[in-house]
Amino acid sequence: MNLEIIFFFVFGFVAAVSSILMITRNNAVIAALYLILNFASLAGLYLTLNAQFIAVTQVIVYAGAIMVLFLFVIMLLRPENEKKFLEANPKIKIFAFVIAGFVFLQLIYIIFFSRPSAIIPKNLNESVEAGTIESIGYILFKDYVLPFEAAGFLLLAATIGALILAKKKVD
Amino acid sequence: MTITIEYYLILSAFMFIVGVAGVLTRRNAIIVFMCIELMLNSANLTLVAFSSYLGSSVGQLFVFFVMTVAAAEAAVGLAIIIAIFRNKLTVNIDDINILKW
Numbered sequence: 696m697n698l699e700i701i702f703f704f705v706f707g708f709v710a711a712v713s714s715i716l717m718i719t720r721n722n723a724v725i726a727a728l729y730l731i732l733n734f735a736s737l738a739g740l741y742l743t744l745n746a747q748f749i750a751v752t753q754v755i756v757y758a759g760a761i762m763v764l765f766l767f768v769i770m771l772l773r774p775e776n777e778k779k780f781l782e783a784n785p786k787i788k789i790f791a792f793v794i795a796g797f798v799f800l801q802l803i804y805i806i807f808f809s810r811p812s813a814i815i816p817k818n819l820n821e822s823v824e825a826g827t828i829e830s831i832g833y834i835l836f837k838d839y840v841l842p843f844e845a846a847g848f849l850l851l852a853a854t855i856g857a858l859i860l861a862k863k864k865v866d
Numbered sequence: 867m868t869i870t871i872e873y874y875l876i877l878s879a880f881m882f883i884v885g886v887a888g889v890l891t892r893r894n895a896i897i898v899f900m901c902i903e904l905m906l907n908s909a910n911l912t913l914v915a916f917s918s919y920l921g922s923s924v925g926q927l928f929v930f931f932v933m934t935v936a937a938a939e940a941a942v943g944l945a946i947i948i949a950i951f952r953n954k955l956t957v958n959i960d961d962i963n964i965l966k967w
Contacts, residue, residue, distance in 0.1 A: 703869050707877045714881050714904055718888030723896050730900050733881075737907055744874070744918040749910075749926050756933050761903065761940045768944045769896055772951050791890035795883045802879040811919075812870035821921025830923045831930070839927060846934040853938030860945035 699743055706739040723769045727762060734758040745819075746826040874915035881908035895947050895957040899940070906936050 710733050717729040734757045741750035824830060835843055881904060888901035910929045917925025951957055 699869055700867060703873060707873070711877065711880055711884075714884045717904070718884060718892060718897070718901060723894060726897050726900060730904065733904065734907065737911060740874070740877075740911065741914055743869075744914050746914045746918060746926050746929075749914055749929050752930065752933060753910075756937060757903075757907070761937055764940055764944060765896065765900060768948065771948065772896075772957055788891045792887055795887040795890070798886070799879060799883040802883070803876060806872055806875045806879065810872075811875070811916075812872055815871065815916075815919045817868075817870075817919050818921050822918045825917060825921050825923045826926065831926055834923045835927055835930070842931060846931055849938050850934060853941050857941040857945040860942065861948045 702739065702743045706736045706743065709733075709736040710740065724766065727765050727769060730765075731758050731762050734762070744826070745822045748826065748828040748831050871915055871919045874911060878908040878911040878915070881905075881911070893958050893960055895950075895959050895962070896944075898959060899943055899947070903936060903940070906932060 713729045713733040713736065717726045717733065720726040720729065734753060738750045738753040738758070741747075741753060885901045885905035885908065888904065889898050892898055892901065910932055913925040913929050913932070917923065917929075947957060950962055954962065956962070
């Protein structure tokens with residue numbers, strides 16, 4: 696048992712369980728907190744994949760900024776509690792779970808049928824090299840400058856759009 | 867025993883399916899929104915896994931862009947939810963059906 700296996704199973708278990716707990720909680724704040732736990736364990740998984748920069752960004756952007764936005768909106772509104780999870784429309788919900796399980800089985804079949812690990816064995820040096828902020832920054836500002844500028848423009852448009860949508864109508 | 871890429875792919879497929887089930891079953895618009903974030907994150911996990919196993923930075927670069935789009939989407943979507951709540955005093959998506967035929 697080396698450290699990678701232990702970390703994968705610990706973080707993967709936390710991620711899977713917290714995602715299930717998130718969709719079954721009635722209270723929106725508790726669901727948001729479980730989602731933050733899920734994002735944090737995903738950051739741990741990114742670290743076991745040697746993606747340091749993405750792990751840090753995951754904690755700062757997702758678990759920090761986006762979830763704070765969600766919690767603020769939950770506290771601004773007062774979402775009435777839904778009924779207990781399977782009480783309203785149990786038939787439709789069971790149908791939804793059957794569909795989801797069917798798609799999951801399909802995905803598992805595709806993953807095991809194509810066997811990607813036979814084609815791409817792990818090369819540790821390349822993997823560590825790919826995750827550093829240096830190589831990501833190099834490729835970002837060399838080959839992907841235009842998408843980078845487009846992302847900045849998208850953020851500007853989203854800021855203005857959010858302001859206009861959420862402001863009080865004065866006229 | 868080594869951790870091959872299938873482990874990460876299956877975990878990510880499971881998280882995606884949980885997100886799909888959440889979108890289909892929950893009626894609170896904010897929780898539906900959080901389930902969409904969960905699905906985006908499972909796709910991110912797939913991208914990072916492939917990027918790490920292939921030894922290429924491009925996958926992680928795309929995760930970076932997905933995070934940007936997710937932040938923009940969260941801001942605009944939550945603004946829309948606030949605007950709807952101001953008009954109809956509810957965030958239950960069964961009551962918000964004016965665009966439904």
